[in-house]
Amino acid sequence: MLEVRDLTTKYVTRYKEDVYAVDRVSLKIEEGKTLGIAGESGCGKSTLALSLMGYYFPPLHYISGEIIIDGQNITGMKPDEVRKSILGKEIAYIPQAAMNALNPTRKVIDFIGDVIRAHEPSWTRQMILDHARALFERLGLPPEVLYKYPVELSGGMKQRTVIAVAVILTPKVLIADEPSSALDVTSQKMVIKMLRDMMESGFIKAMIFITHELPLLYNVADDIMVMYAGQIVEKGTAKQTVFDPLHPYSKGLMGSILVPESGLRSAKLTAIPGAPPNLKNPPPGCRFADRCKYVKPECRVMSVPLYEVSQGRAYRCILSEEELRRAYNHGEQGKSVFER
Incomplete structure (x- = not known):
């Protein structure tokens, strides 16, 4: 489903200094599996998540390695090509600050419309609305959320809405970067249940789950990789790790x-x-x-x-x-x- 071979990426600072945040990382995740990534702040987890999508923009730069999604090698592809054919359709990303990712002056349906039109420009507004309603019902979200502004939603509902927007095109691989952070226990449980239901129903084929909460990771992931200073220092099953x-x-x-x-x-x-x-x-x-x-x-x-x-x-x-x-x-x- 997703295979990465010796991926190395770096940040170039304003002082022209290189920061190798991801150093020769290799991983493989199969269909139906969840890979957990653990490590302390600054070890490169979020940079790895961004690097896996094959879409680079300054100050993040690709150095070497291969990223293969469902048999397709996306390394070396032009940014516009990656954005149109890979992001959202093959691989989707839930950012670490997901609750602040939505423009508070636009309704949820507008975000969904922007995502769909970027890949399917021929879709009408009614087609987008019907698709969004069906998705929200499938994910257990009230359809009326589509017509609300982000500021009208609670933290947990906002997080689940961001997840719904991310998977609107049913990607094969979902990268969730700290999806339950800054939430109360009840909201965390709802977010995790939503992600697990999507996996079990085959709505998404594989997931990479990044978090600091190791007990949570143990209950969510099939396999775990531990990162330290840009490198993978250990990988194995959740039970082994x-x-x-x-x-x-x-x-x-x-x-x-x-x-x-x-x-x-x-x-x-x-x-x-x-x-x-x-x-x-x-x-x-x-x-x-x-x-x-x-x-x-x-x-x-x-x-x-x-x-x-x-x-x-x-x-x-x-x-x-x-x-x-x-x-x-x-x-x-x-x-x-x-x-x-």
Whole structure:
């Protein structure tokens, strides 16, 4: 459905400095699957989401790699061609600040009309209206929302409306960047249910779900990739990545989650010291070396590839799987907070 091979993109700042926010990222997502992407702020998750669409505009620039959607390689395509034939139809994007993505002075039906006419200029207003009503009913949204302004909608309804506008042309792949952020628990549940229903009904074929909320990601995604400083440091199934992380950063990330359950008040959380490297001048070796308690001298000079442990499971570290497990067992007691 979607395959990415060694994708590298960078930002060029006003001072002509290169910031490599996505560095040789490869991924593959099959039909009917949801891929989760986790990592701290600034690690490149949102830049990766933008890069996957193959539509680049300054300051973001394509450097190398391939993006293949349903057998079609879209790298090297002209921006106008990508916008007309790929965006919205093959791959759609829900931006991180989705609730602020709509012009407050226009009605929802006007946004839908703009999207459809960009790809189907022959459609009449009545055809657009009929299509929008049918879609909203299918997604469990009241049809009267079509005639409202964004400022008349609640946060949860506005978020669900943005999702509906994004999928109006039934794309094959949907990229959701923090779709449940800034929402209360009830609204989050409605948004997640809407996304899952679209997947289960085949309305969208595959989804990439980006979020900071790891417990949520575990319940939504089939597979999870962990990003750090522009690189993928671990990937595997949701169960593997959450319950049995291999990379030291993934291990620290999973151990930093606070679970408000009875009997966990005395549980000690893991803190990751230090700060990520400056991507204007990333270190030559492992990018996590300065924050890793298992670091060795060679970690700071050796380029660390992504080692495949088994089919679909991989991590980026010079230590073997056996060495990592031995280090974790020696230094930590108890189970993951997900299991306690």
